[in-house]
Amino acid sequence: MMEQSRLPETYEILKNTVRDFVSKKIAPISASIDENDEFPVEIFREMGKMGFLGITIPEEFGGSGMDYLAQAIITEEIAYESASLALSYAAHSNLCLDNLYRNGSQEIREKFVPKLCSGQWIGSLGMTEPGSGSDALAMKSTAVMENGKYYLSGSKTLITNAPYSDLFLTYAKTEGGYSAFAVLSTDDGFTRGNKFSKMGMRGSPTGSIFFDRIELDDSRVIGKIGAGKDILLGGLNSERIILAFLFIGVAKKALDSALNYSIERKQSNRHLYEFQLIEEKLAYMYVRYRTSRLLSEDALRKVEAEPMDSLSAASAVLHASESAEYIAREAIQIHGGYGYVKDSGVERLLRDAILGQIGGGTTEIRKHLISSALVKSYKRDGVIPE
Numbered sequence: 001m002m003e004q005s006r007l008p009e010t011y012e013i014l015k016n017t018v019r020d021f022v023s024k025k026i027a028p029i030s031a032s033i034d035e036n037d038e039f040p041v042e043i044f045r046e047m048g049k050m051g052f053l054g055i056t057i058p059e060e061f062g063g064s065g066m067d068y069l070a071q072a073i074i075t076e077e078i079a080y081e082s083a084s085l086a087l088s089y090a091a092h093s094n095l096c097l098d099n100l101y102r103n104g105s106q107e108i109r110e111k112f113v114p115k116l117c118s119g120q121w122i123g124s125l126g127m128t129e130p131g132s133g134s135d136a137l138a139m140k141s142t143a144v145m146e147n148g149k150y151y152l153s154g155s156k157t158l159i160t161n162a163p164y165s166d167l168f169l170t171y172a173k174t175e176g177g178y179s180a181f182a183v184l185s186t187d188d189g190f191t192r193g194n195k196f197s198k199m200g201m202r203g204s205p206t207g208s209i210f211f212d213r214i215e216l217d218d219s220r221v222i223g224k225i226g227a228g229k230d231i232l233l234g235g236l237n238s239e240r241i242i243l244a245f246l247f248i249g250v251a252k253k254a255l256d257s258a259l260n261y262s263i264e265r266k267q268s269n270r271h272l273y274e275f276q277l278i279e280e281k282l283a284y285m286y287v288r289y290r291t292s293r294l295l296s297e298d299a300l301r302k303v304e305a306e307p308m309d310s311l312s313a314a315s316a317v318l319h320a321s322e323s324a325e326y327i328a329r330e331a332i333q334i335h336g337g338y339g340y341v342k343d344s345g346v347e348r349l350l351r352d353a354i355l356g357q358i359g360g361g362t363t364e365i366r367k368h369l370i371s372s373a374l375v376k377s378y379k380r381d382g383v384i385p386e
């Protein structure tokens with residue numbers, strides 16, 4: 001999609017605008033974002049001014065009025081230079097902002113959405129807890145109703161952007177099941193933990209947050225009380241696809257680096273690409289990169305039409321994240337000893353790619369989703385779903 005001229009003109013313009021921004025503002029600092037584990041908050045806010053943060057939000061609420069295809073383009077282009085900034089972007093724009101807009105009341109849309117679109121505020125999605133990750137519905141955070149107000153207690157962990165965020169789209173157990181709330185960092189009873197030091201995605205700040213009887217009135221409920229499970233599940237498929245494109249960006253960078261090096265570098269009077277064992281690597285890297293893109297484009301189309309289509313969304317992110325890790329590892333191998341050195345830039349790609357099999361749901365859970373959706377569909381229709 002991103003590399004072909006068949007993209008409609010508006011998306012071509014968007015891609016070129018993002019690419020220009022990324023090459024001027026992000027590429028020069030991408031190594032130092034990783035090395036210093038430093039979130040470039042000013043650049044993030046500039047992304048708001050460029051209209052990237054609120055890309056899926058209608059213009060009347062401060063957004064750019066585009067769709068998930070546009071969000072996928074932005075995510076991939078940023079990830080090509082900085083996977084960690086792309087992760088913070090996806091957490092803010094898709095997991096938090098897009099979800100908040102789709103499910104929030106008019107009051108939430110007017111009060112909070114424009115601030116998140118402009119970059120004045122940074123946002124997070126708070127789902128994972130110390131005791132509940134893959135089994136998200138085993139969460140312990142609760143919001144108890146007392147005298148017409150909700151009192152939220154509990155904690156969330158491993159939350160992208162948490163050390164900086166102003167607004168958290170957060171889930172808690174309530175009467176009627178689960179509910180989603182907009183929690184602000186300025187709320188009484190809200191505290192943050194320290195930023196985690198991670199192996200990869202350095203520069204995308206990750207941390208814990210704690211709720212000590214935070215008082216929330218009805219205006220902070222996202223959707224209806226008891227509708228939290230549907231909101232949670234309804235947002236997961238677009239998240240999976242946006243993440244798939246993030247890892248396509250990482251894979252593309254790794255393949256570009258490997259191709260360049262195999263063309264430049266000679267051993268035994270031959271270019272690296274002339275050795276059969278290197279040819280095999282390049283062939284598999286290319287095929288996995290292309291199949292990731294094709295599967296993700298297909299999933300994007302299907303999920304735009306059927307938001308609950310977890311078969312195609314989980315398939316896309318499973319393949320794209322496994323492929324990115326594979327391609328990054330092979331890129332290091334093609335670079336030889338230099339690939340193991342930080343200056344080469346390729347070892348970072350592998351460290352970043354590993355997150356793809358963990359964040360936003362693990363590979364194991366994706367396999368379960370794919371298999372169970374496949375069997376269900378096959379039992380119903382008697383044919384393999386296309």
Ligand SMILES: Cc1cc2nc3c(=O)[nH]c(=O)nc-3n(C[C@H](O)[C@H](O)[C@H](O)COP(=O)(O)OP(=O)(O)OC[C@H]3O[C@@H](n4cnc5c(N)ncnc54)[C@H](O)[C@@H]3O)c2cc1C
Nearest residue numbers: 125126127128132133134158159160358359360361362364
């Ligand atoms: C950098 C980073 C950013 C993140 N950002 C966010 C965020 O913004 N918001 C948020 O809410 N969360 C976020 N997360 C959390 C992430 O979604 C969880 O780490 C992930 O869902 C896995 O949960 P867990 O870590 O508790 O692992 P666990 O669920 O404890 O899993 C441990 C292992 O057991 C396997 N396993 C668990 N259950 C099953 C099963 N039923 N069948 C087979 N295998 C199973 C898992 O696949 C895994 O291999 C982030 C994580 C990281 C590392």
